[in-house]
Amino acid sequence: MMAVEDDKNLPRDPQAPKGRPTPKRSEAEANRKTRVTVPKDRKEANRQARDRMRTERDKQRQALLDGDERYLPVRDKGQVRRFTRDFIDSRWSAAEFFLPYAVVVLVLSIVRVPVLQLASTLLFMLFFVVVVLDFVRLGLTLRKSLAERFPNENTRGAVAYGLMRTLQMRRLRLPKPQVKRGERP
Template sequence: MVAEQDETTPRHPQAKKGRPTPKRSEAEANRRNRVTVPKDRKEAARQSRERLRVEREQQRQALLNGDERRLPLRDKGPVRRFTRDYMDSRWTMAEFFLPYAVVVLVLSIVRNPMLQLVAQLLFLLFFVLVILDSVRLGLGLRKTLAERFPNDNTRGAVAYGLMRTLQMRRLRLPKPQVKRGERP
């Protein structure tokens, strides 16, 4: 008598399978039994929404706590972690861009033409300083990434870090893990 071989166990490609081929009706019955489809569409949609809600909540908690396992894909990995730490450890002009823009907007509403002109000129000067600071930071980060991660894919990491600097430190997600002045 031939011993029946389990379907999941690997076998040699030239060897016989060791069991008879199932009848079509039996194969179709097995296929139908394996798939678990909810009986009700509304119930399936509700389960799907609930599962997505739980996953989003886990990702949000990971962003707040810095849990590396549950972060969204754009924030995962040692390269992105180093990029976050590199940018969070420095003072940058870009993080003050939004508050400065609000101040300039308020000053431009004032009816004094001289004050409006000064506010616009200071805004342009600040804008140029932000660009120069971003170029300096980007070049430094690119060089450091090439030294630390020579064999890893660092594509997009510099842009990721520069976008992070545009946010005020308190509002950054994932939360900063290093203090200013510390080196990652």
């Protein structure tokens, strides 16, 4: 253990600025030839690649359901994104009811009763304004919480990530919510 630490403290050899000597051409060629494994059968290679990709997708899907940080997609990894998900999932939001409400308004607008059509359109506009105001409130609160919790980390895109998460109904969100409503992250 001590020898490894001593090696790190020694100055680098000026003849080998990479920290190791450049390999001889014959060694480099031999290394290159032994590392490459060319499949004998193209169909078999494609099948292996498909199987490998399928297992990676299955791991990723299971991670989205369980919240396992190791296999999450890059979009969902990290402490900042986890905090954002927990922050959004712990609150009620008008935006998560937007899609079901839009379906109801669509059905009411098809009905051939002019009063219902007008009422549904006005209610939809009102609900849209409420959602926008909720977005602004939630975005400002989330931005402030991120600045307090992670002052030295990159939080770029986290607010947009959180706002897009609010548009999804809670039980359809992936990764699955890890906190209950009312709990604070």
